[in-house]
Amino acid sequence: MGKIKVLVVDDSLFMRRMIVRLVEEDADIEVIGTARNGAEGVRMVKELRPDVVTMDIEMPEMNGIEALGKIMEELPTRVIMLSSLTREGAEETITALQSGAVDFIPKPSGTATAGLAGAKEEIVGKIKAAARTPLSVLIAARRGVTRQTAWEPKRAATEGTKEFSQVVAIGTSTGGPKALETVLTGLPADFSHPVLVVQHMPAKFTLSLAQRLNNLCRIRVVEAEDGQVVQGGTAYIAPGGYHMTLVRKQREVRIVLNQEPPQNGHRPAVDVMFESVTALTGLKKHFVLMTGMGSDGAKAMAQAKRQGAESTIAEAQETCVVFGMPRAAINLGCVDHVVPLTVIAAKIRQLTGH
Numbered sequence: 001m002g003k004i005k006v007l008v009v010d011d012s013l014f015m016r017r018m019i020v021r022l023v024e025e026d027a028d029i030e031v032i033g034t035a036r037n038g039a040e041g042v043r044m045v046k047e048l049r050p051d052v053v054t055m056d057i058e059m060p061e062m063n064g065i066e067a068l069g070k071i072m073e074e075l076p077t078r079v080i081m082l083s084s085l086t087r088e089g090a091e092e093t094i095t096a097l098q099s100g101a102v103d104f105i106p107k108p109s110g111t112a113t114a115g116l117a118g119a120k121e122e123i124v125g126k127i128k129a130a131a132r133t134p135l136s137v138l139i140a141a142r143r144g145v146t147r148q149t150a151w152e153p154k155r156a157a158t159e160g161t162k163e164f165s166q167v168v169a170i171g172t173s174t175g176g177p178k179a180l181e182t183v184l185t186g187l188p189a190d191f192s193h194p195v196l197v198v199q200h201m202p203a204k205f206t207l208s209l210a211q212r213l214n215n216l217c218r219i220r221v222v223e224a225e226d227g228q229v230v231q232g233g234t235a236y237i238a239p240g241g242y243h244m245t246l247v248r249k250q251r252e253v254r255i256v257l258n259q260e261p262p263q264n265g266h267r268p269a270v271d272v273m274f275e276s277v278t279a280l281t282g283l284k285k286h287f288v289l290m291t292g293m294g295s296d297g298a299k300a301m302a303q304a305k306r307q308g309a310e311s312t313i314a315e316a317q318e319t320c321v322v323f324g325m326p327r328a329a330i331n332l333g334c335v336d337h338v339v340p341l342t343v344i345a346a347k348i349r350q351l352t353g354h
Helices: 013-024 038-048 064-074 087-097 112-118 120-131 135-143 176-184 205-216 270-279 298-306 324-331 341-352
Strands: 004-009 029-035 052-056 078-083 103-106 166-172 195-199 220-223 234-237 243-249 252-258 284-289 311-315 337-339
Touching: 004 013, 004 038, 004 120, 013 029, 013 120, 029 038, 029 120, 038 052, 038 064, 052 064, 052 120, 064 078, 064 087, 078 087, 078 120, 087 103, 087 176, 087 205, 103 120, 166 176, 166 270, 166 341, 176 195, 176 205, 176 341, 195 243, 195 270, 205 220, 205 234, 243 270, 270 284, 270 298, 284 298, 284 324, 284 341, 298 311, 298 324, 311 324, 311 341, 337 341
Parallel strands: 004 029, 004 052, 052 078, 078 103, 166 195, 166 284, 195 234, 220 234, 284 311, 311 337
Antiparallel strands: 243 252
């Protein structure tokens, strides 16, 4: 494979030049063009056929969300969004990730030069991971039609129950927001077990993700809070910047958040959450690893399997945006079921008796 061809789309001349300089320091990447807004970016995608596009969200004439939609409709291409670390930026980023973007890079705060230089490893790593993402996966995700319109409205009073006999723990990273939408919307309104989720994301982004999923799903979806009592029929998203653990206090299970050092380069880390779920007594436990770079969660899934986990599931390669995390678990020999993304919810329902 030759160099990865990248198109940089940003309305800031300074940002365009900075991104070009940083990524071209890597011998495997070549920037083949730059665009000043979304409309220009869409035209250049058709002309240059880049392998990867970096796309700013806030731009004149046509913003990044609109440009992403055009690109995915007319010439599906791997797109990485550049997002501001604001609530509005987080909401727009979640929309982009669920509309076909491969991944996102938070725009550095403070001094732009120092921040971007510090983010070089992340930018280059995500471009390389995106270049390996099969376009068929992005096209399939884009074509996925949400079934929300066919569902009855969620009752606001639905709170779930403190009494449950099983727990589902899910870990995911790159490609996770769309994957979580597929899985969690596949769980019925009467799903009576809690679902614990670690999605590698910064603070603010996880809240926007939880709110969006709550609007789409028949079960309740919330960003986890320290000391929160865990209830059945609710999915808890670990907040960015915090590890999420569970502890049993008498008959209740509560969430405990902490800011201990990152594991596997992440906080929240899947391994930390999986380990705490494994330590809970008196529950059947189901562990799921989906699309994501690296190996976070694999080691703790293997430990959970050795200690009697009811089931372990890994997303199959053909539907993963990045096959790293599921592959690591499969290589450890601790996975009971390797299934495509579209089958994971059905498998969870089957294994938990729903």
